[in-house]
Amino acid sequence: MNETDLHFFIDSTMNYFEEITNEKASAGIPYIKDEEPVVLEYTGIIGISGKRKGSVYITTNEAMLREIAQIILGMEDIQSEDFKDLVGEIANTISGNVRQAYGSDFMISVPVVVEGKAKDIKLPDNIQSFVVPLTWKDYKSFLVVCLE
């Protein structure tokens, strides 16, 4: 993965927050993922195959999803299923935007959603993964990109 790839994913995520919520998110200093798990309460994972292979996931907490859901759906009563749909949708939008940039030989899977703090998200061992801490309002989340 090169600088342009990682920038694409970060910019795509930033754009998502700004377009959907009218409020900018900020990216922290990215770092190389080690054995320490990077998992919060809800995680949306997208598999990438085709010319490039890997995965990308966004992981966040219920509080942030609740606020985004309120903005998008205008709902107060939000259920666990809604949070799952939303985090999957965020992951899908980010990857979809990147796919548009890379062209149609970049395949993305349907989002896989993990609810609850899993031990970690399994990523390909032979590819370096990069973690980008994100802050939207006061909420923390992480974007993890693993692309060969």
Added chain:
Amino acid sequence: MDNITPNSSKEIILQTLEEGVFFLNSKHEIEDEYSTAFENILDQRVSNGQNFLELLKSRVPENIINNTIEFLNLMFREDLDDETVNELNPLSTVEFHFENRWGLWTSSKFLSFKFKRVIQEDRIVRLVGTVKDVTKPVTLTKKIEEIEETTTRQMDWLVNILRVAPPLLKEFVDVSETELTQIDNEMKRFKGTDDTKIILTRVIKSIHQMGNNASLLNLNFFTDKLHAFEQEMQNLRKKENIGGSDFVPAVIQLGEIRQMLKDIKNLMQRFKHYSHTLRPTRRFEGGLLLRTIENLVEKLARELNKQIKFNTDKFDHTLIPYSHQEIFREFLIILIKFSIFYGIETPEDRRSNNKKPEGILEVETFGEKQLCGFKLRHDGRLVRIERLLQKTIEMVQSKSDRDHPIVSDQLGSEVIRLLFMPSLATPTLSEAEYIREIFGEMEMVKKKLKMHRGKIKITFTSENFCEYTISLPVN
């Protein structure tokens, strides 16, 4: 054979063929007769009348599916030549992607499809398709290409690596990995409110340290990479309002550096079993010690625009036991750095002090029955620190027992503390950073010196002479 009808013969053939065979109509639908191998190769069930393109969905990228539609349509056009159209076959070698139950990619197969027209009464009625699993030859070819690329790159590295004594190389890799882990931790600990410039300064310091170490061992491929990275970080530090995204090039390059270290380790591992034949003799390793410090003198003189004659005539590495060479190397490096940085003046300064423009740096080894060590002398100016040291020595001497050696272990550590105390000589920021770096290195060496019951002594005989003596018991 009597009970075999032509139909069942065809079935037997289709069941036993190792190649996948199938027929497509002009709507791209699979006709009811196809070989068992067809399903096996595709790893999925096929139903009669199923559209062939359905089998490709989620297995190959969209652009290949679109090209296949176009290609199959051309295959059914009677006005076009079969062979010419076949040159456009997008499935001649195609990667099929397989997913797990979550839809995430797990593995790939490389398949080769070929298509021929079936003509009846001068009309193309259908296509016969064949498919073969070519995963083995394709992956083998890719692997060979990768190996060739890696080998070309690593051959250049090997030229550098084989000149370095294995213990030094191992130490270099270990120290570099520690530095990288520190950098990773710094980046990980970053809170949005922290000053990014502080983090950048720490990253630059670590990378600078690694670059110096690589340079000492003449690992040019690594030095170049680290210097380029350090330069980029220096440029970033000059920017106002640095955000997290600005660190993207840094984190990518750190990943590449980490990968280089991993590759070096793999190379070391691969050459481990040749160690008995390729390992330099101890005599040669002793020669490497001398070469390392000669490189250091040459490099520092060049960087600091100083002219230095480095006299090593009295340096006999055989006087230093093999087990002590590493710690002597560390001491030599630090004292040489200090002497060149602070002691030996620039040619202009020396001329104005009626000295020859070329400074003299001399190293001498000594070995007795129970003691071995080295002396390092220079004819540069005596800096304020050294004068302070002299006072400290006198002070400690007056307090100590007259029969006791002038320079005790306690004094040795006091001398080192003073010598490398950052606040004593920090005229500019860069010097301050430099001194801090030496100070950090010195901490470790101090511990080692204590561990080995070693001693340090500093002598001044005139305004133009300073000599450091480091000695260690042999056993």
